[in-house]
Structures are given as C-alpha cells and as structure tokens.
C-alpha cells in the first residue's frame with residue numbers, strides 16, 4: 001500500500017444502507033460506533049422511501065448525507081429461499097452506492113456492523129476489497145467492502161444483475177459473480193477477517209478468537225436476529241458471545257434510544273412495557289452540568305439521562321463512546337486506567353421499567369464518568385412535532401448498595417477489565433436478570 005497516498009478526507013466516505021426504520025436503528029448505532037473510534041471519514045446513509053421522516057432526521061444528525069435511493073429488488077425468491085432469508089432481495093438496493101460519484105473512494109458497511117476500533121486504513125485499499133465469508137471463504141462477505149463510485153461500474157452491475165441474477169438472491173451472490181477474480185487476482189483485495197468478523201466466528205473457532213479477537217476492528221451481526229430485534233434477545237444466549245452484542249446495546253441505550261420517538265416504527269421489543277412517568281417525577285441532580293460526572297452524584301440521588309425531554313442544563317453524553325473494555329490492547333491503557341468512582345459499587349440502570357443490576361452495567365455507568373459534553377441537542381421546541389417514544393427517559397440510579405449480587409471480588413474484576421464473558425458476566429446471565437426483574441415487577 002502506498003503510504004504517500006494523498007488522503008482526501010473530503011472525498012472519501014463510509015456508506016451504509018437502511019431501507020426501513022428497523023435497519024436505520026442499526027445505521028444509527030453504526031454511526032455512533034464510527035464516531036467513537038474517531039474516524040476521519042464521514043458517513044453517507046442511503047435510505048429508501050420507507051424510512052420515516054423522524055428517522056431521517058436522526059440519521060442526518062449522525063451522517064454527512066442521507067441519500068434517498070430507489071428500491072431495487074432481486075425478486076429472486078427461489079435463491080433467497082436457499083438462504084432462508086426472503087427479505088434479502090432488497091439488498092440489491094446496495095448497488096446504488098456506486099452512484100455516489102462525488103466521492104472518490106468509499107467503504108460500504110452493512111447496517112448490522114459495528115466498528116469497535118479505528119480502521120480508516122481501509123481507505124488505502126482499492127476496489128474491490130472485501131473479507132472472506134466465514135461460510136464459504138472462497139467468496140467474500142458483502143457486508144464490508146471498499147469500492148470506487150462510478151456510474152460506469154453501476155451500469156455494468158445492474159446489467160449483470162438483469163442478465164445473470166444472483167446465486168443467493170441477494171447482493172452478495174451478485175457481487176461475488178461480478179468481482180469473480182477477488183479470491184485469486186490480488187491478495188491485497190482480500191481484507192483480513194478482523195475487518196468483517198462475523199460474530200459466529202468467535203465460537204466456531206474459539207482458540208483463534210482468543211488469539212486474535214483483540215485485533216478485531218469491525219463486527220458483523222450476520223443472519224438473524226439482529227441486535228435490535230430485542231424481543232429475540234434470548235437468541236443471543238451462548239454460544240454467541242455477549243460482549244459485542246453488549247457493546248452494540250451500550251451505544252444503543254446511551255446514544256440512540258433517548259432520541260427515538262414514537263413515529264419511528266423501530267422494532268423495539270414488544271415484551272417491554274413502557275411505563276408512563278412524567279419528567280417531573282424524576283429527581284435530577286443539581287449543580288454543575290457541563291461534565292457528566294457520576295462520582296459527584298450522591299448515593300441517594302438519581303441521574304436522569306433524558307436529552308430529548310430536558311434540554312436546558314442537563315448534561316449530555318458526548319458522541320465519544322469509550323472503547324469496549326474487552327479490547328486488551330496497550331494503546332487503550334489510558335481508557336482502562338482512569339479511576340472508577342469508588343463509591344459506585346452498585347448500579348441500577350432502569351429503562352422501560354426494567355431494572356438491571358449487574359457488573360456489566362456498573363461498567364456502563366463508570367463509562368459515563370469519562371464522558372464530557374461535546375454536542376448540544378436541538379432545543380425541545382424543535383422536536384415538538386415528535387412525540388417521545390418513552391415518556392420516561394432511561395434512568396440511571398447510583399447506589400452504594402450493600403448487596404452487590406455478584407460480590408465485591410467479581411465487581412473489582414469487572415472494573416479492572418477482567419470480564420468473564422462466557423460465565424458470570426455473560427449476556428445470557430444479564431438476560432436472566434432482566435427476566436427475573438420483569439417477573440418480580442409483575443407480582444403485585
């Protein structure tokens with residue numbers, strides 16, 4: 001790769017696609033994940049007319065452009081049936097990314113990807129670069145690829161699609177047939193797997209994940225359910241590791257959920273009952289609000305994380321999300337070293353009426369303490385036309401609780417980054433706690 005290449009930040013961009021509000025939730029989390037790793041390139045979100053105007057507004061806040069494109073559909077139910085994914089014909093819409101010709105080079109990211117470490121070096125690669133598909137490594141996975149927008153290429157791809165179709169009914173089959181020399185022609189076009197790690201890889205080849213997992217840059221939640229399909233969250237129990245899902249959810253809860261409104265047809269879980277609590281019921285800490293400092297909140301106070309409803313002087317999280325603590329690289333030492341507030345021994349994060357008590361969420365709250373305010377929300381008045389989805393915002397209650405269910409030693413382990421993702425701190429354990437809490441809430 002040419003290290004002297006002139007980096008043209010203005011003409012290089014990440015590109016994603018959302019044809020409905022559900023995938024748009026994925027795109028929002030993806031956008032925040034890119035910000036959290038300080039990517040120098042902006043994000044373009046391609047949408048279709050199915051995406052609600054409220055969701056378009058949210059997308060425009062986190063991207064440099066929201067580009068409406070026409071739906072393209074392979075209409076190839078026979079091949080899609082082989083994949084058992086009848087909905088994927090619409091992924092032909094992805095081909096529109098080649099029409100973004102004001103950009104010289106782009107990296108396409110599926111809306112179900114999550115960037116967990118900076119990977120701007122992908123822009124040093126050439127069209128067409130992609131990583132192997134874990135299911136058939138002689139094919140590439142089309143969830144992450146480097147391309148050069150060009151109307152000529154776009155025309156050829158569409159003509160090819162009409163003439164040849166796709167062997168899997170989706171864009172991946174089509175693109176693999178079109179860029180058929182990907183596997184053999186030039187090794188530099190074969191992206192390392194760390195740029196498109198399908199979550200399943202971490203359990204199908206565990207030792208490799210243990211050895212190389214810390215290098216992973218982009219996680220891809222292929223197949224279904226997607227992380228935002230929360231009603232099916234139980235499907236994320238072992239063997240799918242919970243750490244990446246949990247990271248997706250951390251971003252979702254902190255940076256996406258508080259801004260959603262009811263006119264977005266987001267597929268939030270129907271299992272959760274949304275309580276109606278007015279903001280006046282919430283106790284909000286007084287004092288300095290320029291920094292969100294959980295350590296300054298006394299043990300009995302409540303901190304309310306409610307950027308949509310309360311715009312005046314409540315602190316907001318920055319769009320900088322701390323790196324996931326499971327990344328063990330030395331270069332992140334400053335993140336993990338920062339002192340955790342000592343009296344935060346037990347965090348009770350309740351949202352949608354669910355109380356979660358877990359060391360994982362102690363981590364979430366501890367991360368709040370590292371955040372500084374960088375973005376100011378639009379005034380409430382601007383959003384009056386949008387009815388908040390939640391009348392009560394997510395609420396974080398910090399207590400110096402005597403009884404920490406996981407015990408002090410496991411809590412300390414958590415706080416020092418030793419997290420037992422497969423056992424004590426596994427996602428299914430947290431899900432069990434959610435269920436238990438829900439059940440106990442139901443009891444009169």
Ligand SMILES: O=c1ccn([C@@H]2O[C@H](COP(=O)(O)OP(=O)(O)O[C@H]3O[C@H](CO)[C@@H](O)[C@H](O)[C@H]3O)[C@@H](O)[C@H]2O)c(=O)[nH]1
Nearest residue numbers: 017018019023088091110111112142143170171172222223
């Ligand atoms: O209704 C839909 C379906 C898909 N997408 C977009 O298309 C992408 C691909 O769909 P996805 O559900 O993520 O597919 P995967 O489960 O990742 O399955 C594989 O197969 C697809 C079809 O070939 C490829 O597009 C994917 O890259 C490949 O990983 C999504 O991420 C979205 O960006 C939508 O916007 N709306």
Ligand SMILES: [Mn+2]
Nearest residue numbers: 110112143222
């Ligand atoms: Mn995908």
